[in-house]
Amino acid sequence: MSFDKNLFTNKKILIAGAGKGIGLACAAMAAEYGADVIAVARTESDLDKLVARYPERITPWVMDVTSEDFYQKLRELPTLDGLVNNAGINSVGPMEAQSSENIDAVIDLNIRTLYKISQAAITPMKRSKAASIVNMSSQMGFVGSQGRTLYCMSKHAVEGVTKAMAVELADHNIRVNTVAPTFVLTPMTEPMFEDEAFKSFVFNMIPLGRLAKVEDIANSCTFLLSDLASMITGTSIKVDGGWTAR
Numbered sequence: 251m252s253f254d255k256n257l258f259t260n261k262k263i264l265i266a267g268a269g270k271g272i273g274l275a276c277a278a279m280a281a282e283y284g285a286d287v288i289a290v291a292r293t294e295s296d297l298d299k300l301v302a303r304y305p306e307r308i309t310p311w312v313m314d315v316t317s318e319d320f321y322q323k324l325r326e327l328p329t330l331d332g333l334v335n336n337a338g339i340n341s342v343g344p345m346e347a348q349s350s351e352n353i354d355a356v357i358d359l360n361i362r363t364l365y366k367i368s369q370a371a372i373t374p375m376k377r378s379k380a381a382s383i384v385n386m387s388s389q390m391g392f393v394g395s396q397g398r399t400l401y402c403m404s405k406h407a408v409e410g411v412t413k414a415m416a417v418e419l420a421d422h423n424i425r426v427n428t429v430a431p432t433f434v435l436t437p438m439t440e441p442m443f444e445d446e447a448f449k450s451f452v453f454n455m456i457p458l459g460r461l462a463k464v465e466d467i468a469n470s471c472t473f474l475l476s477d478l479a480s481m482i483t484g485t486s487i488k489v490d491g492g493w494t495a496r
């Protein structure tokens with residue numbers, strides 16, 4: 251099963267946080283369907299591997315997405331058709347144990363940076379005929395979960411700002427949506443699944459009884475980035491195997 255091979259021909263798409271996990275899968279899929287992909291991450295060797303797979307399609311930017319240099323470079327792009335705000339972190343633990351540093355770090359990357367990247371993308375996106383922003387949210391943008399209140403707060407904010415951006419940017423034909431995954435096995439989550447009790451909790455919470463694959467998330471991201479979703483804005487695709495339906 252696949253989308254049309256020319257889905258993204260002549261489209262420029264930037265993936266913020268493209269070196270590993272979900273962002274890597276989104277970048278690879280966009281390249282597969284013909285996009286010119288700007289892949290952004292801080293680890294050069296990760297981006298080198300992606301370039302080796304799609305030398306014609308990937309432009310690597312080894313940059314920190316929280317930096318003013320990055321926002322400046324993004325603002326100066328001649329045009330931009332797609333943006334995936336994927337960089338995000340978690341800080342798991344009880345509310346009482348979260349330090350101010352942890353709270354600031356999660357808010358800074360998951361909320362403030364997403365806003366700043368989107369803000370910088372508006373100028374080049376206004377020059378696109380039809381642009382799309384996908385914010386990487388989580389099922390935790392819809393529910394609460396033990397030890398995840400800080401992360402839930404940040405992802406609920408992602409859901410909220412997505413609706414607000416969709417309304418504000420609609421005049422420029424910039425659509426804004428989220429993809430909200432359940433647990434996916436990535437470098438971010440691998441250590442969590444070493445805990446057997448946690449693993450069985452997660453599998454019991456997902457009616458489909460399995461974790462999502464990075465490709466499951468990239469498929470929804472690809473759809474929302476594409477013109478197939480041209481009437482869809484201000485909403486979310488939950489790729490959660492039914493977690494939030496309980």
Ligand SMILES: NC(=O)c1ccc[n+]([C@@H]2O[C@H](COP(=O)([O-])OP(=O)(O)OC[C@H]3O[C@@H](n4cnc5c(N)ncnc54)[C@H](OP(=O)(O)O)[C@@H]3O)[C@@H](O)[C@H]2O)c1
Nearest residue numbers: 267269270271272291292293314315338388433434436438
């Ligand atoms: N994995 C899951 O189960 C899951 C579930 C729901 C939602 N999500 C969300 O999906 C997104 C991606 O998660 P993931 O598990 O794929 O994460 P991951 O494996 O940790 O990968 C994150 C990617 O973002 C890059 N990145 C992080 N901070 C950056 C920065 N300041 N500047 C540039 N690049 C940066 C990392 O590269 P460098 O460190 O080299 O920069 C890496 O390539 C997050 O927003 C997360 O909240 C994940």
